[in-house]
Amino acid sequence: QIVVTQEPSFSVSPGGTVILTCALSSGSVSTSYYPSWYQQTPGQAPRTLISSTNTRSSGVPDRFSGSIVGSKAALTITGAQADDESEYYCVLYMGSGIWVFGGGTKLTVL
Amino acid sequence: QVQLVESGGGVVQPGRSLTLSCAASGFTFSSSGMHWVRQAPGKGLEWVAVISYDGVNKFHGDSVKGRFTISRDNSKNTLYLEMNSLRAEDTALYYCANNLAGGAPLSWGQGTLVTVSS
Numbered sequence: 237q238i239v240v241t242q243e244p245s246f247s248v249s250p251g252g253t254v255i256l257t258c259a260l261s262s263g264s265v266s267t268s269y270y271p272s273w274y275q276q277t278p279g280q281a282p283r284t285l286i287s288s289t290n291t292r293s294s295g296v297p298d299r300f301s302g303s304i305v306g307s308k309a310a311l312t313i314t315g316a317q318a319d320d321e322s323e324y325y326c327v328l329y330m331g332s333g334i335w336v337f338g339g340g341t342k343l344t345v346l
Numbered sequence: 347q348v349q350l351v352e353s354g355g356g357v358v359q360p361g362r363s364l365t366l367s368c369a370a371s372g373f374t375f376s377s378s379g380m381h382w383v384r385q386a387p388g389k390g391l392e393w394v395a396v397i398s399y400d401g402v403n404k405f406h407g408d409s410v411k412g413r414f415t416i417s418r419d420n421s422k423n424t425l426y427l428e429m430n431s432l433r434a435e436d437t438a439l440y441y442c443a444n445n446l447a448g449g450a451p452l453s454w455g456q457g458t459l460v461t462v463s464s
Contacts, residue, residue, distance in 0.1 A: 270450060272449070272451070274391070281455065282383075282391065282441070282454050284450075284452050284453070284454070287450055287452065288449060323390075325390060327393065327451070329449075329450065333396060333403065333405025334393075334407070335381070335393040335450060337383075337390060337391040337393055338390075339390050340390040340391070
């Protein structure tokens with residue numbers, strides 16, 4: 237069974253840059269997995285940040301960007317702000333119609 | 347703008363059935379694939395199922411395969427999730443979401459809560 241792995245937690249200083257990653261338990265993530273990224277704050281529905289590796293959703297600030305870094309999908313936040321403190325999830329397409337979410341990364345801005 | 351409104355959640359006993367609905371507006375529903383995603387209390391997101399724009403192709407996650415069925419009625423702009431043989435571990439907030447060209451979830455509803463308990 238393939239598992240999608242994210243860092244459980246990460247901390248960044250205000251104004252700093254952070255790279256969150258999304259990896260496979262077996263193999264490398266490529267654009268063929270159509271990685272997407274979501275932001276969720278407590279009590280709220282997820283918000284789509286990035287689709288298909290690097291397509292930013294409407295209204296998402298350009299300090300959020302997606303890419304492939306090495307063998308992982310990556311979400312880069314440049315110039316972190318206090319309201320970026322959230323849970324971040326990735327999802328990957330496994331083929332045959334199946335999608336799998338990562339366990340999420342809790343980002344703290346302090 | 348895109349609006350997705352889930353309904354049909356509630357408290358149900360283990361082994362019983364429940365059907366969720368998702369009313370869509372603000373986009374061309376009949377041209378859009380749709381997902382169900384759930385989130386157990388205090389846990390992460392779990393992908394449940396996806397259906398193609400025309401309802402022909404349906405795929406379900408391993409944890410619900412054989413028990414849950416995704417469907418849609420394009421004449422009513424509504425997505426459904428029929429849930430049978432419910433278990434305590436199905437307790438979660440269930441979200442519907444559309445997708446673009448068969449991709450990942452894009453726009454999300456606010457969710458409907460399903461609690462499986464005796």
